[in-house]
Amino acid sequence: MKLTFIGGGNMATAMLGGVLRQGLQPADIAVLEPSADKRAELARQFGVHTLAADDRLPASEVVVLAVKPQQMAEAAAHIASDIADALVISIAAGVRVEALSGWLGGHRRIVRAMPNTPALIGKGISGVYADPAVDAAGRAVAGQVLAAAGEVVWLDNEQQLDPVTAVSGSGPAYVFYFIEALQAAGEAQGFSPEVARQLAYRTFEGAVALALQSEESAGTLRERVTSKGGTTERGLAQLASAGVEQAIVDAVAAATKRAAELGEQFAGQR
């Protein structure tokens, strides 16, 4: 499979890690990226072929659009005459199939996906929506590319991509934020950064691994940590009085709203 990424930034880098781990050959992958420094780093790290902004697109079965939403119109217009019948997978937040199709000269073999950065190690999760014009073979190819990034959840409605973006697309940032906060809290109690890091990181790793393996809900596992009259109860009460649970609900709602705003911003543009 000949695969070309348009944009060689954070998420393209994460997906490259996934597809190469799955066995795709670097010689079959190209990345079009305006920054010479990033091109050099991608070639060094992954051995893939790189293209500068003005270069024409090589013949590709799959083209992954991995630029920021605000850069999509220009990036799509640049490749519109070169994509032939390639399957186009856009990973941009918000930007809808209708807008993508307009910028791509009416192309309809379009799949939208929302992966996340753990794709780099094959531990991501992607929500995926295919335009009805994409046939079963196209869906299978999209599923194969995204499976390299981790688990795949097919969506039957494009709107569902906005909350997927808010929960799992942005989600790693929330988790890293909690890890940072737990590490900082350990340091505030007098531990060295190294020890605080070790305590925080292993706690997250262990808790997530346990939750994934367990048949019990996260709530039940939380109750098992919480001894009556003990330390966890005191700590959780502090989190509750600070409104942390509601803050998480509000954060996801705000991110979903931002994805919808991005969709509106680019709707109907040609």
Ligand SMILES: NC(=O)C1=CN([C@@H]2O[C@H](COP(=O)(O)OP(=O)(O)OC[C@H]3O[C@@H](n4cnc5c(N)ncnc54)[C@H](OP(=O)(O)O)[C@@H]3O)[C@@H](O)[C@H]2O)C=CC1
């Ligand atoms: N980061 C994440 O966790 C996730 C991101 N996404 C989506 O992925 C997309 C990319 O995000 P991310 O990787 O974080 O962003 P980055 O800014 O890291 O990557 C985008 C890259 O594309 C380059 N670029 C700009 N214009 C063009 C062009 N016309 N042609 C080719 N390349 C171009 C940018 O260069 P320059 O920096 O010079 O502008 C940059 O290197 C976004 O649409 C985002 O919504 C989806 C899921 C998760």
Ligand SMILES: O=C(O)[C@@H]1CCC=N1
């Ligand atoms: O922050 C963003 O807009 C992108 C989409 C999901 C994760 N990063």
